[in-house]
Amino acid sequence: MSLTVVILAAGQGTRMKSARPKVIHELAGKPLLQHVVDASLALEPDQLITVVGHGADQVKDAMQEQGLIFVEQLEQLGTGHALAQCLDTITPGNKVLVLSGDVPLIRAATLAQMVEQDSEAAVCILGFKPDNPFGYGRIVRHPDATVQAIVEQKDANAEQLDIDECYSGIMLIRGEQLQQLVTSLDKHNAQGEYYLTDVVGIAVGMGESVSAVLCDDPREVSGINDQQQLAAVEAIYRSHQTELLMKQGVKLYDPARVDIRGEITVGRDVEIDVNCVFEGVVSLGDNVRIGANCVIRNTSIGAGSDIKPMTSIDEAVIGRGVSIGPFARIRPGAEFDDAAKIGNFVEVKKSRIGKGSKISHLSYIGDTEMGGGVNIGAGTIVCNYDGINKFKTIIEDGVFIGSDTQLVAPVTVAKNATIGAGSTITKDAPADALTLSRAKQVTINGWSKPVKQKEDN
Numbered sequence: 001m002s003l004t005v006v007i008l009a010a011g012q013g014t015r016m017k018s019a020r021p022k023v024i025h026e027l028a029g030k031p032l033l034q035h036v037v038d039a040s041l042a043l044e045p046d047q048l049i050t051v052v053g054h055g056a057d058q059v060k061d062a063m064q065e066q067g068l069i070f071v072e073q074l075e076q077l078g079t080g081h082a083l084a085q086c087l088d089t090i091t092p093g094n095k096v097l098v099l100s101g102d103v104p105l106i107r108a109a110t111l112a113q114m115v116e117q118d119s120e121a122a123v124c125i126l127g128f129k130p131d132n133p134f135g136y137g138r139i140v141r142h143p144d145a146t147v148q149a150i151v152e153q154k155d156a157n158a159e160q161l162d163i164d165e166c167y168s169g170i171m172l173i174r175g176e177q178l179q180q181l182v183t184s185l186d187k188h189n190a191q192g193e194y195y196l197t198d199v200v201g202i203a204v205g206m207g208e209s210v211s212a213v214l215c216d217d218p219r220e221v222s223g224i225n226d227q228q229q230l231a232a233v234e235a236i237y238r239s240h241q242t243e244l245l246m247k248q249g250v251k252l253y254d255p256a257r258v259d260i261r262g263e264i265t266v267g268r269d270v271e272i273d274v275n276c277v278f279e280g281v282v283s284l285g286d287n288v289r290i291g292a293n294c295v296i297r298n299t300s301i302g303a304g305s306d307i308k309p310m311t312s313i314d315e316a317v318i319g320r321g322v323s324i325g326p327f328a329r330i331r332p333g334a335e336f337d338d339a340a341k342i343g344n345f346v347e348v349k350k351s352r353i354g355k356g357s358k359i360s361h362l363s364y365i366g367d368t369e370m371g372g373g374v375n376i377g378a379g380t381i382v383c384n385y386d387g388i389n390k391f392k393t394i395i396e397d398g399v400f401i402g403s404d405t406q407l408v409a410p411v412t413v414a415k416n417a418t419i420g421a422g423s424t425i426t427k428d429a430p431a432d433a434l435t436l437s438r439a440k441q442v443t444i445n446g447w448s449k450p451v452k453q454k455e456d457n
């Protein structure tokens, strides 16, 4: 039987105290809803429907181009009402897996286990036993242990509040019963909402059976309703990622002080010092060392490269045996060939730096094509921008640029040229020659130092 996945994501998320819809708040660098979408796609469903409502346009923008079907819930009258909006869209007869946009760590394998179990039950719910059940719906069972109902926190009596088995926000409903169950919901409850959770009691009342799958890792189904829960789930994600890295042989000086907010692949004998943040897709080759306090995003770093402390690298391609930092800023479009050396307080943007070239201190290099074996003196600046347009600088192999030089683009410094320190280069510099532009040094004899003037009262 074919599968339709419905992700409920129309709520505002009042408890987040934010102007942005809850489901687009980020966990590990991507929207909560995106995590749920990714787990759903792994099931290859026939239809993937997302119910949007509060901030619908913002949510749709954040989720572009993934073949999602959006159904709008104009008024947020509850989770049951949200699913009801999809009844006309769901292919009749499909079984429906309902997910919550605010339960982001759910694994595709757990969902597959629910979908694949060949049960007669009209409804199958995913339960778990959280350390603190406050806020979750409790799964009420008959004395013979069969599932009877789900009771929401606000509707539960003292005895029900003691139940440790909670509803995760994830359920599977058989196609045959879907229409009847969802249209039978009412809002006679503490919150005056159409609770999807009531389908359990309704199914039982109709003489149908309801099954429950227990998710043995409660962390996987932690829901996010407020900033504290978001931080807690971020910590769960982080510790999972650092565990994986250590299993692959990475030396983490302190796993609690590394943030992985995306996907990271590593070679052998990689070392990562404290307080590093990795975002997006990052790959680190064999023997790469990342010093303390680095932020690295969408970058590949070749074997043996050494990233020294306090370095920021964004969308760069870094070769083997490269040394960067401390205190370097590498911006999108930087490409470093093997053995390049970038020192402290150097910024590089959209530039290719050839093999073994060195930019050791206090420089800005942007929109530059640099050959190999180049030495850039301290304080060299490429003037690539005239306020309106950006221009290219070409520095060929073997060039030596003296300290405190400005290269006013567009300009080319040809092979093996030397530029004298303190020059402002506005015209192309020829190969193999010394070029400099500098006022002659003079000494003014008889000059005297200014004297301090008397202050007026």
Ligand code: UD1
Pocket: 008, 009, 010, 011, 012, 013, 023, 051, 053, 073, 075, 076, 077, 078, 079, 080, 081, 082, 100, 101, 102, 103, 135, 136, 137, 138, 150, 152, 166, 167, 168, 169, 194, 195, 196, 197, 222, 223, 224, 225
């Ligand atoms: C819900 C469950 C609760 C369960 C918990 C698990 C109900 C009534 N309660 O409670 O039993 O333990 O999840 O995390 O289902 N949404 C809509 N439209 C609405 C209301 C909500 O799309 O009108 C969406 C929200 O955006 C959210 C999800 O449904 O993604 C869950 O809503 P939320 O208000 O967070 O429910 P909980 O109180 O957490």
Ligand code: CA
Pocket: 102, 223, 224, 225
């Ligand atoms: Ca919730």
